Amino acid sequence: MTDSSGTYALLLRPDDEQRIEVGALGEMSVRAGVYVYVGSAFGPGGLRARVQRHVEGEGARHWHVDYLRAATILETVWYTHDDTRRECRxxxxxxxxxxSRVPMAGFGASDCDCSAHLVAFGGMPSFLEFRRRVQAACPDHTVIEQVSPANFVT
Ligand SMILES: [Zn+2]
Known part of the structure; x- marks a missing residue:
């Protein structure tokens, strides 16, 4: 992963079942399973700085995902440096x-028309299957990779 821009998905596993407050959206019930949040980083610092921030999971809570991140373990990250903003796709x-199911309408989708940028699965979804589905939906999509949070220095 580099400082270039790109799109990413965080795969988050709750450490406990609980109810959390998600900013103005309100209360969300967090259950066992894996939550997948999609975002993009097209500003200064690019993808690496953004993902680094999610790996650390500290600091002020700006985005909906910051509230969920505080209640979960970041298991893995999927990303692309494709120069098209791919997050809605x-x-x-x-x-x-x-x-998958949508656990909370509007989560992470304040700036677009999507119903949510967060889905939940009962267990860890397959990276290869996800990649195949994205590439089928976007034949011109560049490579999608997977990285462990352990590769980031915190
Ligand atoms: Zn969207």
């Missing part, structure tokens, strides 16, 4: 996955 692929 990724979110759509994830929402259309046969075993």
């Amino acid at each position: 990724w979110a759509s692929v994830l929402r259309n996955h046969p075993t």
Whole structure:
């Protein structure tokens, strides 16, 4: 991962079942399973600075995902340096996955028309299957990679 811009997904596993407050959205019930949040970083610092911030999971809570991050373990990160903003497409692929559900309408989707940029699965979804679905939806999509949070220095 570099300082270039790009799109990413955080795979988050709750450390406990609980109810959390998600800023202005209100209360969300966090259950066992894996939550997948999609975002993009097209500003200064690019993808690496943004993901580094999520890995650390500290500081002020600006985005909906910051509230969820505080209640979960970041297991893995999927990302692309594709220079097109792919986050809404990724979110759509994830929402259309046969075993996903949208745990909270509007989560992470304040700036677009998506129903949510967060989905939940009962267990860890397959990276290869996700990549195949995105590439089928966007034939011109550049490579999608997976990285462990352990590769970031905190
Ligand atoms: Zn969207």
